[in-house]
Amino acid sequence: MIDDVFDAAAAGDRRLLARAISLVEDRTDGVLAAIGRLHPRRQAGPGSPAVVGITGPPGAGKSTFVDRLVTQARAQGLSVGVLAVDPSSPFSGGAILGDRIRMDQHVLDPGVFVRSLSSRGHLGGLCRAAGQVVDLMDAAGFDLILVETVGVGQSELAVCEVADTAVVVLTPESGDTVQTMKAGLLEIADLFVVNKADREGAGRLARDLEEAVHLDPGDGWKPPVVLASALQGQGVADVLAQIQAHAAWCQADGRAEWAARRGRGRVRTFLDLVAEQARTTAAAALGGDQAELASALHQGSANPYVAAAHWVDR
Amino acid sequence: MIDDVFDAAAAGDRRLLARAISLVEDRTDGVLAAIGRLHPRRQAGPGSPAVVGITGPPGAGKSTFVDRLVTQARAQGLSVGVLAVDPSSPFSGGAILGDRIRMDQHVLDPGVFVRSLSSRGHLGGLCRAAGQVVDLMDAAGFDLILVETVGVGQSELAVCEVADTAVVVLTPESGDTVQTMKAGLLEIADLFVVNKADREGAGRLARDLEEAVHLDPGDGWKPPVVLASALQGQGVADVLAQIQAHAAWCQADGRAEWAARRGRGRVRTFLDLVAEQARTTAAAALGGDQAELASALHQGSANPYVAAAHWVDR
Numbered sequence: 001m002i003d004d005v006f007d008a009a010a011a012g013d014r015r016l017l018a019r020a021i022s023l024v025e026d027r028t029d030g031v032l033a034a035i036g037r038l039h040p041r042r043q044a045g046p047g048s049p050a051v052v053g054i055t056g057p058p059g060a061g062k063s064t065f066v067d068r069l070v071t072q073a074r075a076q077g078l079s080v081g082v083l084a085v086d087p088s089s090p091f092s093g094g095a096i097l098g099d100r101i102r103m104d105q106h107v108l109d110p111g112v113f114v115r116s117l118s119s120r121g122h123l124g125g126l127c128r129a130a131g132q133v134v135d136l137m138d139a140a141g142f143d144l145i146l147v148e149t150v151g152v153g154q155s156e157l158a159v160c161e162v163a164d165t166a167v168v169v170l171t172p173e174s175g176d177t178v179q180t181m182k183a184g185l186l187e188i189a190d191l192f193v194v195n196k197a198d199r200e201g202a203g204r205l206a207r208d209l210e211e212a213v214h215l216d217p218g219d220g221w222k223p224p225v226v227l228a229s230a231l232q233g234q235g236v237a238d239v240l241a242q243i244q245a246h247a248a249w250c251q252a253d254g255r256a257e258w259a260a261r262r263g264r265g266r267v268r269t270f271l272d273l274v275a276e277q278a279r280t281t282a283a284a285a286l287g288g289d290q291a292e293l294a295s296a297l298h299q300g301s302a303n304p305y306v307a308a309a310h311w312v313d314r
Numbered sequence: 315m316i317d318d319v320f321d322a323a324a325a326g327d328r329r330l331l332a333r334a335i336s337l338v339e340d341r342t343d344g345v346l347a348a349i350g351r352l353h354p355r356r357q358a359g360p361g362s363p364a365v366v367g368i369t370g371p372p373g374a375g376k377s378t379f380v381d382r383l384v385t386q387a388r389a390q391g392l393s394v395g396v397l398a399v400d401p402s403s404p405f406s407g408g409a410i411l412g413d414r415i416r417m418d419q420h421v422l423d424p425g426v427f428v429r430s431l432s433s434r435g436h437l438g439g440l441c442r443a444a445g446q447v448v449d450l451m452d453a454a455g456f457d458l459i460l461v462e463t464v465g466v467g468q469s470e471l472a473v474c475e476v477a478d479t480a481v482v483v484l485t486p487e488s489g490d491t492v493q494t495m496k497a498g499l500l501e502i503a504d505l506f507v508v509n510k511a512d513r514e515g516a517g518r519l520a521r522d523l524e525e526a527v528h529l530d531p532g533d534g535w536k537p538p539v540v541l542a543s544a545l546q547g548q549g550v551a552d553v554l555a556q557i558q559a560h561a562a563w564c565q566a567d568g569r570a571e572w573a574a575r576r577g578r579g580r581v582r583t584f585l586d587l588v589a590e591q592a593r594t595t596a597a598a599a600l601g602g603d604q605a606e607l608a609s610a611l612h613q614g615s616a617n618p619y620v621a622a623a624h625w626v627d628r
Contacts, residue, residue, distance in 0.1 A: 036619030263612030267600065270611055271593050273622030278592030279585050281626070286581065297584055298577035305350025308587030312595070 006034040010139040014113055017140050021115055024132050032273060035132055038139035042164075042262060049138055050247050053163030055149040055188075060169045061195045065230035065239075066148050070106055072240045073144050079111040081142035085130050085149050113142065128272045131162045131265070162265065164258060165246045167239070169193045170209075172201035189223045190246050193239055197227040221249055221257070282311060320348040324453040328427055331454050335429055338446050346587060349446055352453035356478075356576060363456055364561050365448055367477030369463040369502075374483040375509045379544035379553075380462050384420055386554045387458050393425040395456035399444050399463050427456065442586045445476045445579070476579065478572060479560045481553070483507045484523075486515035503537045504560050507553055511541040535563055535571070596625060 002023060009017035023031050041048040056062050066082060073080050106112040117130060130147060137145050147163060168189040173196075192213075194206045209225045216222070224242045228235025250258035286294040296302035316337060323331035337345050355362040370376050380396060387394050420426040431444060444461060451459050461477060482503040487510075506527075508520045523539045530536070538556045542549025564572035600608040610616035 032619050033623065036617055036623065259614075260612075262614065266611045266614065266616075266618045267608060270618035270622050270625075271596055271600075273618060274596040274625055275589040275593035277622065277626045279589035282585055282588040286585075293584075294581060297580040298574075300573075300576065300580065302580075303350055304580045304584035304587060305346055308584050308591065309347065309350065311584075311588055312591045 002028065002030045002034045003037060006031075006038060006136070009136060010038050010141075012141060014110070017113065017136070018115065020136055021117070021133050024129055024136065025117060027129075031132075032277075035135055038135065040135045040138040041141075042135075042138050049141075049143050049145055050165060050243065051134055051138070051145045051147065051163045052243055053147045053149070053166045054169060055166070056169035056193075056195075057171075059173070060171050061230050062148055062169050065169055065193065065195060065228070065236070066146055067106075068230050068233055068236040069146065069240060070112055072236050074106075074109065074111055076240075078143040079141065080113070081137035081140070081145045082112070082114040083130065083133055083137065083145070083147045084114070084116045085147060113137070113140075128269075128276060131269055131272070134162055135269075161268065164250070164261060165190045165243050167191045167193060167243070169195050170205060171196045172199045172205050190221060191223050191239070191242050192225045193235070194225060194227050195230055197229050197235065198232075202227060221246060316342065316344045316348045317351060320345075320352060320450070323450060324352050324455075326455060328424070331427065331450070332429065334450055335431070335447050338443055338450065339431060341443075345446075346591075349449055352449065354449045354452040355455075356449075356452050363452055363459055364479060364557065365452070365459045365461065365477045366557055367461045367463070367480045368483060369480070370483035370507075370509075371485075373487070374485050375544050376462055376483050379483055379507065379509060379542070379550070380460055381420075382544050382547055382550040383460065383554060384426055386550050388420075388423065388425055390554075392457040393455065394427070395451035395454070395459045396426070396428040397444065397447055397451065397459070397461045398428070398430045399461060427451070427454075441476070442590060445583055445586070448476055449583075475582065478564070478575060479504045479557050481505045481507060481557070483509050484519060485510045486513045486519050504535060505537050505553065505556050506539040507549070508539060508541050509544055511543050511549065512546075516541060535560060 005016050005020050005023065009020040020031075020034075024035070042051070054062055054066055063084075066084075070080050070082065106114065115133070117133060134145055134147065166188050168191070170192065171194070192206075192209050194202050194209070196202065197206075206225045206227055213223050213225065224245075226235050226238050226242060228239060230236060247258070249255070250261070282290075286297075293302060293307060297304060297307065319330050319334050319337065323334040334345075334348075338349070356365070368376055368380055377398075380398075384394050384396065420428060429447070431447060448459055448461065480502050482505070484506065485508070506520075506523050508516050508523070510516065511520075520539045520541055523537075527537050527539065538559075540549050540552050540556060542553060544550065561572070563569070564575070596604075600611075607616060607621060611618060611621065
């Protein structure tokens with residue numbers, strides 16, 4: 001029955017795609033096997049769908065930007081899946097509700113699918129689930145998959161690991177911390193967008209970023225810095241073009257960049273799944289034949305470090 | 315040798331405590347067993363050290379607040395360990411550097427130990443490491459352990475799960491989203507601090523929170539709402555008193571609240587460790603006798619979902 005839902009989702013049924021994502025979110029028994037039966041096209045290499053991660057501090061205008069990027073991609077005839085990660089964070093809960101309303105213009109477009117993903121409380125689970133939903137959207141045939149993060153923090157960096165191209169959206173207001181941000185941001189960004197480019201300091205921030213990008217002496221990809229104003233629709237076409245340029249660069253001249261990223265992603269998925277399943281198995285045992293251990297842990301007579309080592313040795 | 319470092323740290327050597335935390339951060343072989351050998355006093359129940367999680371949106375003044383809380387606790391003669399989690403987030407990198415400078419007044423006080431914890435890239439690892447460092451600080455004998463989160467998002471909620479008491483710091487500026495924040499925040503907060511209480515809207519925010527707190531008809535702990543101005547030192551004594559009142563309530567009249575929290579924490583620690591060790595074992599095998607699988611995953615000829623299911627079945 002779960003397999004039927006996933007097969008129909010992969011075949012293009014949007015209602016069942018939404019249903020399948022809910023099953024992933026709920027960690028329903030059997031979802032992992034169901035995803036394993038799908039045929040993600042990203043594995044196939046060149047020409048396969050691009051997964052773009054979009055992150056940045058709150059207030060940078062990420063959602064408006066994603067909305068405009070969808071319009072731009074649609075104008076090129078690309079189908080687009082949008083996954084907004086982390087709406088369950090209490091601090092961003094309000095924002096995401098407002099933001100998603102702006103996506104309303106795409107609601108009647110069958111070429112666009114928008115979905116929010118909440119973690120329902122389990123850390124780490126959110127990123128694994130995001131990767132699984134991306135695999136599902138991939139199998140469902142979208143040409144472009146946008147993964148937008150809402151909070152800022154560890155999970156956002158991890159979500160960007162799922163992406164082929166990581167876009168970091170900043171505003172002039174984030175300019176005063178750019179010196180300290182450089183190290184961390186340069187590591188994950190494939191493309192910088194300086195949004196709200198009409199505000200004071202936008203040019204300066206863009207120059208700072210350009211400078212930082214070119215400090216790296218290697219012959220790798222140099223993240224372009226694009227000035228944009230999502231609200232006015234400026235610079236959005238350029239951003240999409242640069243995303244596509246990054247994809248082309250990664251695959252050009254036998255360059256194995258994209259294949260290597262995706263390979264690392266598959267290894268990470270494998271390890272995440274092994275860890276998750278070990279956890280699930282142990283949790284089930286605590287409710288069953290290891291109820292004594294559960295009770296000893298609860299009462300503090302068992303040391304969790306020692307117990308875990310014993311469990312793994314068994 | 316690792317055991318020596320941990321034993322010395324537990325015995326009160328602050329330099330080796332810092333070293334031990336670095337070993338935890340680096341996931342050095344043997345650290346888990348070394349922590350397992352320690353004797354955390356939290357397990358012992360009443361009178362044991364309190365772990366207080368402090369979270370809230372950026373700009374709420376959490377670090378200044380923590381600084382003042384340390385001064386207040388020192389005035390009571392309590393030794394204090396402070397753990398600031400997530401300084402590696404690119405968006406908060408600047409803030410934490412600045413913030414920690416403010417802690418300088420405590421640098422020469424042997425009753426205070428301040429440490430930042432970065433995730434070094436692995437999501438989920440940060441929260442596990444935070445829990446392990448708390449266990450270590452606990453064994454090292456601090457009376458009060460403050461865990462301050464820096465980013466906002468999933469990891470922050472998870473860090474609060476480590477705590478006996480979760481303090482949520484807000485400012486009048488966060489007031490306009492209070493309606494949507496209620497659900498998530500009420501679940502984790504044991505105490506609300508409305509910081510920057512001299513600003514417009516502070517009273518209103520406090521009233522909104524009070525109202526939300528009392529919507530819950532149960533006879534459980536009702537999170538108090540304290541107006542404070544950390545910068546002026548106002549309300550800080552009250553916050554410490556409320557933290558202590560919460561601890562007393564959780565342990566009073568045979569109420570098993572605190573024991574239950576810590577029990578859940580120990581079970582979670584056990585499951586996290588099982589998952590982590592399964593992951594480590596699988597990762598080691600990919601570099602060894604499962605090199606063929608690693609290569610197949612990299613090239614896309616192996617499906618990570620199917621491979622993980624096989625691996626776990628074995």
